Amino acid sequence: MGTKLLVTSAFIIIGIVVSFSIRREAPGLAIEETSIWKSYDRYKESAIPYRIIKHAEMQPLISKHVSSGLLRSSLQGTSVQGRKINHLVAGKGKTKVLLWTQMHGDESTATLALFDIFNFLSATDENDSFRHFLMEKLELHFIPMVNPDGAEVWKRRNAMDIDINRDAHALTTPEGRFLMKVADEIKPRFGFNLHDQNMLYSVGSSSKPATISFLAPAYNLVRDMNETRGNAAKMVVLMNRTLQKYLPDQVAKYSDAHEPRGFGDTFQNKGISTVLIESGGYQNDPQKQYIRKLNFYVLLSALHAIADESYEQEDMEQYHAIPDNGRFLFNLVIRNAEIVKDSLRYRASVGINYSASVDGTGKRLNYVGAIEELGDMHNNYGYHEVDASSFVSIPGKVITMKKGEWEKLSLESEAALLRQGYLYVRFSDQRSPAGPVRNRLLNLMNGISVSSRPIALYQYPNFVLAASGGKPAYAVVNGFLVDLSKKISYLPNTYGY
Incomplete structure (x- = not known):
């Protein structure tokens, strides 16, 4: 009787383990196994084909997705000049993720990518299982264009001439106060701080442009790696691997010098695992349309990794192996030119x-x-x-x-x-x-x-x-x-x- 009980118990335990493994692995279809990359043009928002997007152009696209039921309009903010800052929600899962773009008005690449993601999430095609998994597991919070006044005139700072990403402590700007309010109310597990960087950044001292640079921001001056920051670093490792197929040797790591006024550093300190993504330059891509596609794809891969928690399996040490941003690039180099002076x-x-x-x-x-x-x-x-x-x-x-x-x-x-x-x-x-x-x-x-x-x-x-x-x-x-x-x-x- 005792032997039978032990055997039965063993089978039950094995069954539970197998069942758990199946539950974890079944929905974890890697993005590389889908048609999402090759089908990108199907999802790309054709109404915004260039880098520069204005607040007024964005509103009908948002309305389209709110009317369809994909997005729910939540807390709303207002910029210095009275433009609405949209907070949009999709999905019904328990895990909350916050993504925000264009804190700097002249950094628009990820804003474009978010609208491509909205189109993907609203589509019906062979990638349904991937998108349905995201929507069931996650509650996605989007703030596209935190700085609409800066975007209107294509400048970094807001209408008060304050850098919003240096306002997480003082909260002088209405835009900064709104972003902090959203984060404090929803308490996301992950945050994605989406920016553009100078196209002259290189991967280390190489000739390769740093087309995408990642960072798990430091939450203190000595740049300790606690669980919150560690999870962000693991996510960077996963995202870097995802990009290497389409961007070999053109991914770098942004400087992790602690900036207590920055939102990424501050959110990390609040327990929100925060990833910075900086979109740099790519050969013959002045409108950043290929980089836009990279943002679309790598963000979807990251969201899926949060949904099935596969990022936890990553080796955090690989984060430190990613080359740092360097500054070794010029737009044009003329070698051995003849110089005449006096x-x-x-x-x-x-x-x-x-x-x-x-x-x-x-x-x-x-x-x-x-x-x-x-x-x-x-x-x-x-x-x-x-x-x-x-x-x-x-x-x-x-x-x-x-x-x-x-x-x-x-x-x-x-x-x-x-x-x-x-x-x-x-x-x-x-x-x-x-x-x-x-x-x-x-x-x-x-x-x-x-x-x-x-x-x-x-x-x-x-x-x-x-x-x-x-x-x-x-x-x-x-x-x-x-x-x-x-x-x-x-x-x-x-x-x-």
Whole structure:
């Protein structure tokens, strides 16, 4: 009788263990085993195809998902200038997760990705089991665009000129107070603090851009790793592994210096396992549409890991193995360029960067280039590079024409002038406009003369790299490199000086 009881008990215990294992593993279909990545275009919100999104454009998209029943409108906040800050809820699970975007008004990539996620959650297709699992296990809280006033004018800070992500302690801003109120009321297990970072960050000292950087923020000055922060670090390990297939060697770790004024650090200290995601740069992706897709995908993988608690199995030590953000990138590097200064003639590498600003429409970005480094750049890299060791550097030529003639120039005509070494147009009948010039290849010029030194530190980068016979091979126009041997397209913008 005793033996039978022991055997029976053993089978019961085994059954319970197996049953528990099945319950944990059955819904844990890895995102890589779904069609979510290859089906992304089905979920991408087509109404916002560019980086810049305004508050007013967002509202009808939110209304669409509230009307469909996917999202529930919860606590509502108000910005300094009176714009509504939306707090949206989806799912009916016990585990609460908070995701917020655009604390900095000019960091929009994750905002776009959230609307792609809303479309995914509202779809019906072969990925139903994945989405239904999320909705049953999680209660998802979204605050897209914490800083709508900053987003309106594409600037980092809010209308009070305060950095909201340095306001978690003082809570001077209405936006910061609202975010803190939501977190205090819902008490989420996980938080995702979604930002953009400078595209010039690299993965360590490598040539690879840090397209995505993660951080499990420190909750104190000595950067201890308690259970709350440890769970965030484990989540980063899982997310990094998820991305490596689509972003090999382009994931880094953001600086973990403790910032007591920051929301991520503060939430971590409150017991909310918080993950920072910073979207950087990716080759030939100025609108960050591929990075948007990466955000969409890796956030869904993280939500699933929270739902089935698979993040707990990750090795936290792998978090420390992720390379740190470095700063070794330039937009353009010209290697071994000929530099002429006074009576000196020598060769050095040239580092060129662009600064961006929103144009008058509030929808497009304009760029202005600057030469920011001269010298030894063997440990620096560029998104674009050219070896100029066999070329001479010469100033661009100026062509004079009437404004009407300039307006009629075709792309092919401008390209032909560029190939002859012309970089500037001067109007003979009136002054030309100053500032960015769109849909052109040549700059405009009024009073300034072309420098006899085509390459000099801190000056505007406009020069020609010519072969020894004098034939132009490359042109640098407002910092953008143009290979004159290939088909030429309009630049994002030239400049009027």
